[in-house]
Structure formats: structure tokens, C-alpha cells
Amino acid sequence: MRQYLPRAVAKEVRGGKALFLLAVAGVALGVASVLSIQLLDASALGAFSGTVKAVSGDADLSVLPWAGALDEALLDEVLAVPGVAAAAPVFRADVAVDGRPGVTLELAGVDLVSPRKGPRLLDAGVLEAALGTPGWVAVSSAWAAEQGWRAGDRIGVSLGSRRATLVIGAIVELERVAPLASRRLAIMDLAQAQGLLGGRGRLHEIAVRATPGVSPDALAERLAARLGGRGRVATAAQRTVEAEGLLGAFRLNLTALSLVSLLVGGFLVYASVRASVARRREELGVLRAVGATRAQVVGLVLGEAAVLGALGTAAGIPLGWLAARANVAAVSGTVRNLYLLEGIEGIALTPGLALLGVVTGIGGAVAGALWPAVDAGRTDPRALLASISLEERVGAGAARLLAAGLAVLAASAAIAAATARRWAPAGFVLAVGVLVAVPLAAPAALRVLTRLPRPRRLGVREGARRLGTRLSAAAPAAGALAVAVAMLVGVTVMVGSFRTTVVRWLDATLRSDVYVSTPSWRRARSEATLGPEVIAALRALPGATVAVMRQHAGFGAGRRILVSGVDAALPAAGRRVALVGGGDGAAAMAALRRGAVLVSEPLARKAGLDAGSTLALRARDGEVTLPIAGVYRDYGTEGGAVLLDVATYARLYGPGLPSNASVDLPRGADPEAAVRALRAALPGAPLLIRSNRTLRGEVLAIFEQTFAITRLLEAMGLLIAAAGVTLALLVLARERRGELALYRALGATRGQLFRVFLGRGLAVGAAGLVLGAAGGWGLALILVKAVNPAFFGWTLEVAVPWATLAGEAAAILAAAAAASLYPAVAASATPAQELSRDAL
Amino acid sequence: MPPVLAFRDVARSYRTAGGELPVLRGISGEVPAGRAVAITGRSGSGKSTLLHLAAGIDAPDSGEVLLLGRSLGRLSDRDRTLARREGIGLVFQFFHLLPHLTAEENVLVPALVAGDPPGPARARARSLLARVGLGGRGGDPVQKLSGGEMQRVALCRALLRRPTLLLADEPTGNLDEASGQVVMELLLEVAREEGSALVYVTHSRELAAAADEVWTLHAGRLEAARSGGAAPVAG
Known part of the structure; x- marks a missing residue:
């Protein structure tokens, strides 16, 4: 039988090139979907851990601030702890490059003189220049090439409204040290970085190396005990796990979407193998008759599917790599803007990921072929050799498949209902139930077509009507399309609902006329502050009311959160927050002035907090417990956020400058004119001065960017489904010659x-459209009502983007029509001489 | 009035691995309206090919096939198809009924293809089914019919649109003797009643004898054309 397999495969390919190629394409697209997401996922985490490695070397532990920065004096204390062999201080700042919107440098100020374990970043020869040249910085060769920088170039940068000039002192091959490290990483002398960027006496990390023989875990305990609440101790692995946790929900959702594409690809393999088995019943019957066992027949069919899967994988891996590369910018933007992690600078196909592609492709193809293979194997030779009506069997099974689908749906709904409160993936169980039920209902849906009124003339309607009697080929295609459509509709309604919710949230909370921040604010937060001259210029606007905000990434309720201090005493401050459950904003602001805190909805859900409970917040001098006055809606950060009054903020974190400000103008004043006036008053200042309208536009642009990768996955799913339609019709054209x-x-x-x-x-x-719309509506409700609250912590209102859905429906029908063109041409070319004795 | 069907020096060969294989060589002959012609000959003598040429589903390499005086070879594919649709009824050895349709639905297929008004077509189908003894069986799935019954359904389908020419390719070849006899009798009777010319291929001398004329093919040539005498069909 092993010798027979290559001949059988060759014969299959010769006999139906288009069918074979379509099935291969289905596998390739499925593999590409899964692999592209996993590539981006691994690269996002690799960028984080790679940057940690590049900056901290092979440190065993890192001492990190709970909020803002560490006091430099801690370095001596760390060095004094028994078991610490070396401790390297690091000052980090994300600075914006002047005159190049969106271009940043992730500056790391390190002690260039102290010995460093692991690969050397800088050659010994450049040390003197690094220490002696003001603003000397080493940048990665990749980033220098992209920006057109050469050694000796001077570049202006800003951190908040503070400006500095850097000199490109060296261009280093960062990839050599850490291949996935951020290309934006730039290394300079610690003291210079602190001095230039206003961070004297402040550190962001102390990289610790343990004395040989000392366990890092034991040393971590000793360090934590010594530091108390002044710093936290983490291993590089723990930091990567934290980053994984931050990205968890985002990764899980994309992985789930990519698996749907693989499922759709599996349908294609099923349809192709089923058609092949049906066409070759006689051949299989003869093989059985001459002594092939059932297992050999099953093996032959699965072997052919494995070859198909291998070819699909061979095409899918490069395709997945290309898809990932094409989406680096969008996903990197989301990772940088929404999760404040290092952006993805490149993707790397590791052997592990390549293996994942192989397993996905070949495994998916074999899984898709399993049922037709087993069916062929269990049929006795006499039945294989006899002509049978496959349609009859499938037709009779339509009701049973529908019943099975409904049973799966009911069972998944029961499991989801029983576990929803204590198990976050409960919504996914129900979603899987929907995705299983939708294709199982496809044969029954097609049977309905037979009830269409009989047309007078052979044509479009008769083709549609008769499809109900062509279930074996048509049902898998309709099922695959329905799954892809369900995904499309579900995600479209979810994104539409999300967008509407965000727009309403912006309407409710973005009430000022002008907003001022700095290019480096989004990532540098508390380090990127507005100078007093900026606040003075804002206050100088006629009739302006200025509100300032201080902000940093801190720790609360045992997790990394965004801590913001706002002026709760400002008139109408209560209107700037939207409380969950529609609580009284003014009362909440009054509570803030009394030292209470508002927690964001994602934080409340993830940490089990509510109004009336308390929040454990890491402050400058240790942990404090604050009463929670309420829960507010926040769609800006998934990780969680808290709002304090500025006075409470100053008490907990010390005095400091605001990181952004907003201006309320008198009624009738033109915000755009105010923006122009401020730019004129602050010429050359590295500031982002935006009117309400501009800021809203930018927020929504970031929103759209977040879902860009989702649209790629939807498109891939639909492309596979369209290939499925072509495949099914080609099967019909061949089988029904x-x-x-x-x-x-x-x-x-x-x-x-x-x-x-x-x-x-x-x-x-x-x-596919009707079934997919029904399934998609169910998926949308699950995504909006269950998955988003459970994984991201957001409450979304259901809002159906009818116009978008109508456009998608038209596109799906057009795609189905386009997918049927080639089979239609092939079918129409069938000559009447093809009538042979066994043709019907 | 031109003959319903005429062959003018028709030749047809097929390309095979061993080279050109001549199947028909210079066939000429006419089928007048209302006449029944039986084509006989050994296997491979070109009988079915001649019938396919008559139906316009195959084209000669040289010579002409004329349907009511119109050369099929000079028509476009579409016009040849329409000529077949309007003027020819086909009966096949293996019935070629669509398995997912009932007997009556199978009979109605040509009306569906042509876009005929459904009411009159259905009445005609029922009348034909009754005529061939399947009056109450129109709603039966064809898979439940016997071979003889299936061929009678196929005969009704061929006659539905009142063709001027009825072509039958070994219509009894897949039937037992008794059923074959019944079908052949019906074929001849109904063709006469409907006024259709009939050309049928058969291996059986007895069945050929029932025709008005018998054409015998040998090695691709029309060896003899003689009057059949229209004898009653005998087993």
C-alpha cells in the first residue's frame, strides 16, 4: 500500500488539478492565519524580553520601581545585600525625536564602565567618547539606517516639554545581542541620561547578578525584605510573564479568530477528500476486493490528505510570514499604545513556530479527511463497487445533523451558563457551540431551497433549487462559508458596538475644548511632564479654565495599572467621568476630594472591586489602602486604571509636574483658534496641542488600528470560504457531467x-449568508456580553452597523458569484457526447 | 418538403493512441417524415456515432447532416442546440433519468430547458405517461421503477415537445426480452401517432424488421438500405 500511495496521489492531482489546488490553498490560508498570529505574538513577547536582555544583560534579578522611579540611593543598599555579586543601575526614558512625528528612542542610561555579563554592547574603544561627549548615544544599526542617521549626527529629542540634544556616537548591531530587541533602543551613559532628561538621582531598574552558588529566588526574597515597599524584585522570566499577562486577552482573541480560519480550511479538505473518495469508490472497492484491509484504505485516504496538508503547509508558512510582516506596524502600534510594551520591530520564524505550522497544516488536513476516510474504510467492498446515491444518505442525514447542531448549541449554552460567573472562557465555550452548530445546520438550510417555486426555464433559480439535492458537495461549502460569515458578522457587530460605545464614552468624558500633552507622553507618562511655562501659557488664554492631570504606571490591587491624579475640585469635574450604573459624578468627585479613589471598570472586574470596597495601592512609601468611591467606564487601557484627586496623588507620590492638561474655553470661543494661539505662544515647544475634534479623531484612528489585524483574519477566512464555493461547484461539475x-x-x-x-x-x-448571519448575531452577543467583559473588563452596548453589514452581505454574494464563474464556465463547456452509461 | 433527416457523404473518425480511427466513411441517406428507420450493425460499426451526428451532439469531419433541410454543421453551437431542443427527441440505452426527480419531473425536463408554460407541459406529460401505461406513477421516484418503466418514462420525455425526429440509441439494450418488446412496440406506435420520424439503433434483427427501412452499417459504411416491412415486433 505504501507503494500505491504515490501513484494514487499523482493520479488524484492529474485527475483534478483545480480541486487539489483549491484544497491546498485552503490549508495554506489556514496555516497562514494561525502562523501569522503566533509569529506576531511571539515577536511581541520577544521584543519585550529581547529589550530586557539587551539593557540588563544576563542579570539574574531586577529591582524595579512600584511607581515612577527608584531612588538612586537604593543602589548601595542593593549592593550591600549578601549574595549580590553586582548591581547595574539603569535609567530609561522614551523620548520623542524632534521633527519626526511618531519616531521615538527608547533610551537606556547604563553604567558603561562597570563590567557586564553577557555579550558586550559597545566596543572598549568607544568608552572614552561615550563618557566624554555630551549627549553621546549608541543607536541600533537598523533604526539608524531607517532614520538616515550617521555617526556624528546631532538629533533633538524631548521628554515631556524638556528638550535635549543627542549625538549619534556609535551605531551598534543590537541584533547580535538580542535579535528581537526593539530597534528603537538607544544606549547612553547613565549620568548623562539622568542629567539631560531631568532624572538626577532617579533610576528605573537595578539589574542584579547573584554571587555564584546563591539561588536567585533566595536572593530575591532577601532583596524584597531589605527594600520593603521601595522597590519590587523580579526575574527576567517573571517580567516576561507579566508582559504575557498584559497581552493575554489580546493574544487569546486573535488566536481564537485565526483558529476559525483553520476550521474553515478544514472544511475545504473535508469537501475535497469526500469528493475524491466518492469519485474513487470503485477503485477503493477493487483494492478491498483484492485484499486491502480497512485500515489500509483509511491509511491511503489519510496519507493523501497528509500530502495535501504538507503542500498546503509549504505554501502556508511563507504566506503566514508575509501576513505577519504586513501587519507588524498595526499590531506593534497596539502593543505600544494600548499595552505600553516594546513595539514589534521584526518577526522571527523560530523552529518551534515552523513546527507549529507543520502540525497545524498536516494535522488540520488529516483531521478534515478523517470522516471520509473512516467512512470509506468501514464500507464493505460490495457496497463500494455498487453504485450508490450519496445524496440520498446525506439528504436523510440533514435533519439528524441539524438536531446534533442544536444539541451541541444547547449543551454549550448550559455549560456556559453554569460556569459564567467563575470561569472567564465560558463565553468561548458558547462561541464554539455556535461555530459547530452553524455548519451542521447547512444541509437542512440547503434542503429548504428545494421548496423554491419551480421555475419555468432552466437557469439561475433552477440551479439554486436543485442544490438542495446536491448536499454532499454543497453542504460543506455552505457550512464553511457560514462559519466565515458568522465570524465576519460577529466581529463586525462587536467592533461596531465597541466603536459606538467608545464614541459615546468620548462624548461623555472628552468635554474640554483643547488638550495638551507631549509627543513622549503616551509611553513615558510621569516622566513626560509639561513645564510651568506651558501651564502659564494655557492659563493666559482669555477666559480659559485649565485642568491638569498627573499620571504614571503604578501597581494597585496586585497588578500593573495606570494611576491618574485629576483636579476633583474643578467645576463640572464630575461630568468628565462616566460611572458604571450611571452614578452621580459630582458625588464621586466629592469623595475623591476626601481621599477616595475611582477604579476603572476593567480593574474592578479583574480584581473583584466595587464601590464601597477598598483598593491596595503602591505609593512612594509603601502600600496604602484607599476607599473606592465608584467604578468608572474606561476604554483607554485594558490593564486597569484608577483616578485620584491631585492632592491625594501628591500626598502618595510626592510633588511633580502634570503630564497633560485640558482647557475649557468660554462659550462661543473657537478651539482651533485657541490651538493656533497656543502654538504661537509656545513656538518650537515639543507639545501636542489638539482640539477636541482632532483628539477624538486620533483616538478613533488608534481604535481602528487595533482592529486592523482582525480584518486581515476575516478576509483570510472569507477567502478560504470562497475557495470552498469554487471547490464545491467544481466537484458538482465533475460529478454531474x-x-x-x-x-x-x-x-x-x-x-x-x-x-x-x-x-x-x-x-x-x-x-452561508443566512446561516452565518444567524450564527454571527449569536457570536456578536457572546463577544459583546460575555467575552469582552470577562477578558477585557469592558461593558459594551450592542450597536449594529447595518450599513457595514449590508455592504458585507453584498460582498459575500458577489464573492460567491465570482467563485462560481470558473466552475460555471467549466460546466457550460460539457459536451453532450459526455453521456456515458454510468454518468448519471 | 425536405426529408426530416439527411446524411450527405458523412465521414467521422476519432483520434486514438494508434492514430486516426475512421468510424464512418461516406454515409448518405434520408429519413422522410413519419418514417421509421432502424440502424443495425456490429459493435463499433458506427451506429451510435451516426445517431450522435443526427442529434447534432457530434459533428462530422466531412459531409453534411441536414435536419429539415438545414445543415447542422453550418449552425453555431447555440443554434444547433436550439435545433435539437425544438426538433429532436432522444432515447438512450441507459435511460439517463435524473435520479433525484420523480417520473413526471423527468418527463418535464425538456419543458424546463425550453421554458415552456408549465400547465400545458404538465398536462402533456401526464397524457404521455398514461399513454405508456404509467398513468398513476408520475409522482414515483424513478429509482423505484423497473428498467422497462424507466425507458417508458424516457420515451415520454423524448416526445414531450412533439419532436419531428425521434432518435433512440439501443432503446431495448438494457432491458430483458419482454420489457424490450413492450418498449419497442410503444416506441413505434407512439412515434407514428405523434407523426415523428424515428431512427433507432438496434442489434436485434427482429426489432429492426419492425421499421419501415433498415440501414446496416459495416466498418463505417452503409452496407445496405432496405425496406423493413414494418413487421410487428416479435421476440
């Missing part, structure tokens, strides 16, 4: 046969 020849013999024109197949394609499209 006799019938087509009969029609031709009875006087049907080529145009009529073309229209019959167009009708079939449209019918598959319509069935």
Missing part, C-alpha cells in the same frame, strides 16, 4: 448551464 451532458442533449444552451451554476454559487452564498 452526465447530467449536464443530458441537459445539453435535451437542448440546454451553454448559457443555461452557466446560469445554473451561477445559481448554485449564489445559493451556497445565500445559505
Whole structure:
């Protein structure tokens, strides 16, 4: 049988190139979907850990601030702890490059003189220049090449409204040290970095190396005991786990979406193998008759599927790599802006990921072929050799499959309902139930088509009507399309709901006329502050009311959160927050002035907090417990955020400058004119001065960017499904050549046969659309009502983007029609002479 | 009035691995309206090919096939298809009924293809089914019919649109003797009643004898054309 397999595969390919290629394409796209997401995922985490490695070397532990920065004096204390062999201080700042919007440098100020374990970043020869040249900085060769920088170039940078000039002192091959490290990473002398960027006496990390023989865990305990609440101790692995946790929900959702594409690809393999088995019943019957065992027949069919899967994988891996590369910018933007982690600078296909692609492709193909293979194996030779009506069997099974689908749906709903409160993935269980039920309902949906009124003439409607009697080929295609449509509709409604919710949230909370921050604020937060001259210029605007905000990434309720201090005493401050449950904003602000805190909805959900409970917040001098006055809606950060009054903020974190400000103008004043006036008053200042309208536009642009990768996955799913429609119709055109020849013999024109197949394609499209819309509506409710609250902590209002959905429906039908063109042409070319004795 | 069907020096060969294989060589002959012609000959003598040429589903390499005086070879594919649709009824050895349709639905297929008004077509189908003894069986799935019954359904399908020419390719070849006899009798009777010319291929001398004329093919040539005498069909 092993010798027979290559011949069988070769014969299959020769006999149906288009069918084989379509199935290979289905596998390739499925592999590409899964692999592209995993590549981006691994690269996002690799960027984080790679940057940690590049900055901290092979440190065993890191001492990190709970909030803001560490006091430099801690370095001596750390060095004094027994078991510490070396401690390297690090000052980090994300600075914006002047005159290049969006271009930043992730500056790391390190002690260039102290010995460093691990690969050397800088050659010994440049040390003197690094220490002696003001603003000397080493940048990565990749970033220098992209920005057109050469050694000796001077570049202006800003941190908040503070400016500095850096000199490109060295261009280093960072990839050599840590291949996935951020290309934006720049190394300079610690003291210079602190001095230039206003951080004297402040550190962001102390990288600690343990004395040989001392366990890092034991040393971590000793260090934590010594530091008390002044710093936290983490291993590099723990930091990567933290980053994984931050990205967890984002990664999980994308992985789930990519798996749907793989599922759709699996349908294609199923349809292709089923058609192949049906076409070769006689061959399989003869093999059984001459002594092949059932297992050998199953093995032969699965072996062919594995070859198909291998070819699909070979195409899918480079395709996945290209898809990931094309989406680096969008996903990197989300990781940088929403999760404040290092952006993805490149993707690397590791052997592990390549293996994942192979397992996905070949495993998916074999799984798709399993049922037809087992079915062929268990059929006895006599039945294989006899002509049977497969349609009859499938037709009779339509009701049973529908019942099975409904049972799966009911069971998944029961499991989800029983576990929803204590198990976050409960919503996914129900979503899987929907995705299983939708294709199982496809045969029954197609059977309904047979009830269409009989047309007078052979054409589109007759093609659609008769599809109900062609279930074995058409049902998998309709099922696959329905799954892809369900995903499309579900995600479209979810994104539409999310967008509407965010717009309403912006309407409710973004009430000022002008907003001022700095190019480096988004990532540098508390380090990127507005100078007093900026606040003075804002206050100088006629009739302006200025509100300032201080902000940093801190720790509360045992997790990394965004801590913001706002002026709760300002008039109408209560209108700037939208409380969950519609509570009184003014009362909440009054409570803030009394020292209470407002927690964001994601934080409340994830940490189990509510109004009336308390929040454990890491402050400058240790942990404090604050009463929670309420829970507010926040769609800005998934990790969680808290709002304090500025006075409480100053008490807990010390005095400091604001990181951003907003201006309320008198009624009737023109915000754009105020923006122009401020720019004129602060010429050359590295500031982002935006009107309400501009800021809203930017927020929504970031929102759209976050979902860019989702749209790619949707498109891939639909592309596979369209290939499925073509495949199904080609199968029909091949299997039904006799019938087509009969029609031709009875006087049907080529145009009529073309229209019959167009009708079939449209019918598959319509069935997939109707079933997918129903399933998609269910998925949308699950995503909006269960998955988003459980994983991201956001409450979304259901808002249906009808116009978008209508456009998508038209596109799906057009795609189905386009997918049927080639089979329709092939079918219409069937000559009447094809009538052979066994053709019908 | 031109003959319903005429062959003018028709030749047809097929390309095979061993080179050109001539199947028909210079066939000429006419089928007048209302006449029944039986084509006989050994296997491979070109009988079915001649029938396919008559139906316009195959084209000669040289010579002409004329349907009611119109050369099929000069028509476009579409016009040839329409000529077949309007003027020819086909009966096949293996019936070629669509398995997912009922008997009556199978009979109605040509009306569907042509876009005929459904009411009159259905009435005609029922009348034909009754005529061939399947009056109450129109709603039966064709898979439940016997071979003889299936061929009678196929005969009704061929006659539905009142063709001027009825072509039958070994219509009894897949039937037992008794059923074959019944079908052949019906074929001849109904063709006469409907006024259709009939050309049928058969291996059986007895069945050929029932035709008005018998054409015998040998090695691709029309060896003899003689009057059949229209004898009653005998087993």
C-alpha cells in the first residue's frame, strides 16, 4: 500500500488539478492565519524580553520601581545585600525625536564602565567618547539606517516639554545581542541620561547578578525584605510573564479568530477528500476486493490528505510570514499604545513556530479527511463497487445533523451558563457551540431551497433549487462559508458596538475644548511632564479654565495599572467621568476630594472591586489602602486604571509636574483658534496641542488600528470560504457531467448551464449568508456580553452597523458569484457526447 | 418538403493512441417524415456515432447532416442546440433519468430547458405517461421503477415537445426480452401517432424488421438500405 500511495496521489492531482489546488490553498490560508498570529505574538513577547536582555544583560534579578522611579540611593543598599555579586543601575526614558512625528528612542542610561555579563554592547574603544561627549548615544544599526542617521549626527529629542540634544556616537548591531530587541533602543551613559532628561538621582531598574552558588529566588526574597515597599524584585522570566499577562486577552482573541480560519480550511479538505473518495469508490472497492484491509484504505485516504496538508503547509508558512510582516506596524502600534510594551520591530520564524505550522497544516488536513476516510474504510467492498446515491444518505442525514447542531448549541449554552460567573472562557465555550452548530445546520438550510417555486426555464433559480439535492458537495461549502460569515458578522457587530460605545464614552468624558500633552507622553507618562511655562501659557488664554492631570504606571490591587491624579475640585469635574450604573459624578468627585479613589471598570472586574470596597495601592512609601468611591467606564487601557484627586496623588507620590492638561474655553470661543494661539505662544515647544475634534479623531484612528489585524483574519477566512464555493461547484461539475451532458442533449444552451451554476454559487452564498448571519448575531452577543467583559473588563452596548453589514452581505454574494464563474464556465463547456452509461 | 433527416457523404473518425480511427466513411441517406428507420450493425460499426451526428451532439469531419433541410454543421453551437431542443427527441440505452426527480419531473425536463408554460407541459406529460401505461406513477421516484418503466418514462420525455425526429440509441439494450418488446412496440406506435420520424439503433434483427427501412452499417459504411416491412415486433 505504501507503494500505491504515490501513484494514487499523482493520479488524484492529474485527475483534478483545480480541486487539489483549491484544497491546498485552503490549508495554506489556514496555516497562514494561525502562523501569522503566533509569529506576531511571539515577536511581541520577544521584543519585550529581547529589550530586557539587551539593557540588563544576563542579570539574574531586577529591582524595579512600584511607581515612577527608584531612588538612586537604593543602589548601595542593593549592593550591600549578601549574595549580590553586582548591581547595574539603569535609567530609561522614551523620548520623542524632534521633527519626526511618531519616531521615538527608547533610551537606556547604563553604567558603561562597570563590567557586564553577557555579550558586550559597545566596543572598549568607544568608552572614552561615550563618557566624554555630551549627549553621546549608541543607536541600533537598523533604526539608524531607517532614520538616515550617521555617526556624528546631532538629533533633538524631548521628554515631556524638556528638550535635549543627542549625538549619534556609535551605531551598534543590537541584533547580535538580542535579535528581537526593539530597534528603537538607544544606549547612553547613565549620568548623562539622568542629567539631560531631568532624572538626577532617579533610576528605573537595578539589574542584579547573584554571587555564584546563591539561588536567585533566595536572593530575591532577601532583596524584597531589605527594600520593603521601595522597590519590587523580579526575574527576567517573571517580567516576561507579566508582559504575557498584559497581552493575554489580546493574544487569546486573535488566536481564537485565526483558529476559525483553520476550521474553515478544514472544511475545504473535508469537501475535497469526500469528493475524491466518492469519485474513487470503485477503485477503493477493487483494492478491498483484492485484499486491502480497512485500515489500509483509511491509511491511503489519510496519507493523501497528509500530502495535501504538507503542500498546503509549504505554501502556508511563507504566506503566514508575509501576513505577519504586513501587519507588524498595526499590531506593534497596539502593543505600544494600548499595552505600553516594546513595539514589534521584526518577526522571527523560530523552529518551534515552523513546527507549529507543520502540525497545524498536516494535522488540520488529516483531521478534515478523517470522516471520509473512516467512512470509506468501514464500507464493505460490495457496497463500494455498487453504485450508490450519496445524496440520498446525506439528504436523510440533514435533519439528524441539524438536531446534533442544536444539541451541541444547547449543551454549550448550559455549560456556559453554569460556569459564567467563575470561569472567564465560558463565553468561548458558547462561541464554539455556535461555530459547530452553524455548519451542521447547512444541509437542512440547503434542503429548504428545494421548496423554491419551480421555475419555468432552466437557469439561475433552477440551479439554486436543485442544490438542495446536491448536499454532499454543497453542504460543506455552505457550512464553511457560514462559519466565515458568522465570524465576519460577529466581529463586525462587536467592533461596531465597541466603536459606538467608545464614541459615546468620548462624548461623555472628552468635554474640554483643547488638550495638551507631549509627543513622549503616551509611553513615558510621569516622566513626560509639561513645564510651568506651558501651564502659564494655557492659563493666559482669555477666559480659559485649565485642568491638569498627573499620571504614571503604578501597581494597585496586585497588578500593573495606570494611576491618574485629576483636579476633583474643578467645576463640572464630575461630568468628565462616566460611572458604571450611571452614578452621580459630582458625588464621586466629592469623595475623591476626601481621599477616595475611582477604579476603572476593567480593574474592578479583574480584581473583584466595587464601590464601597477598598483598593491596595503602591505609593512612594509603601502600600496604602484607599476607599473606592465608584467604578468608572474606561476604554483607554485594558490593564486597569484608577483616578485620584491631585492632592491625594501628591500626598502618595510626592510633588511633580502634570503630564497633560485640558482647557475649557468660554462659550462661543473657537478651539482651533485657541490651538493656533497656543502654538504661537509656545513656538518650537515639543507639545501636542489638539482640539477636541482632532483628539477624538486620533483616538478613533488608534481604535481602528487595533482592529486592523482582525480584518486581515476575516478576509483570510472569507477567502478560504470562497475557495470552498469554487471547490464545491467544481466537484458538482465533475460529478454531474452526465447530467449536464443530458441537459445539453435535451437542448440546454451553454448559457443555461452557466446560469445554473451561477445559481448554485449564489445559493451556497445565500445559505452561508443566512446561516452565518444567524450564527454571527449569536457570536456578536457572546463577544459583546460575555467575552469582552470577562477578558477585557469592558461593558459594551450592542450597536449594529447595518450599513457595514449590508455592504458585507453584498460582498459575500458577489464573492460567491465570482467563485462560481470558473466552475460555471467549466460546466457550460460539457459536451453532450459526455453521456456515458454510468454518468448519471 | 425536405426529408426530416439527411446524411450527405458523412465521414467521422476519432483520434486514438494508434492514430486516426475512421468510424464512418461516406454515409448518405434520408429519413422522410413519419418514417421509421432502424440502424443495425456490429459493435463499433458506427451506429451510435451516426445517431450522435443526427442529434447534432457530434459533428462530422466531412459531409453534411441536414435536419429539415438545414445543415447542422453550418449552425453555431447555440443554434444547433436550439435545433435539437425544438426538433429532436432522444432515447438512450441507459435511460439517463435524473435520479433525484420523480417520473413526471423527468418527463418535464425538456419543458424546463425550453421554458415552456408549465400547465400545458404538465398536462402533456401526464397524457404521455398514461399513454405508456404509467398513468398513476408520475409522482414515483424513478429509482423505484423497473428498467422497462424507466425507458417508458424516457420515451415520454423524448416526445414531450412533439419532436419531428425521434432518435433512440439501443432503446431495448438494457432491458430483458419482454420489457424490450413492450418498449419497442410503444416506441413505434407512439412515434407514428405523434407523426415523428424515428431512427433507432438496434442489434436485434427482429426489432429492426419492425421499421419501415433498415440501414446496416459495416466498418463505417452503409452496407445496405432496405425496406423493413414494418413487421410487428416479435421476440
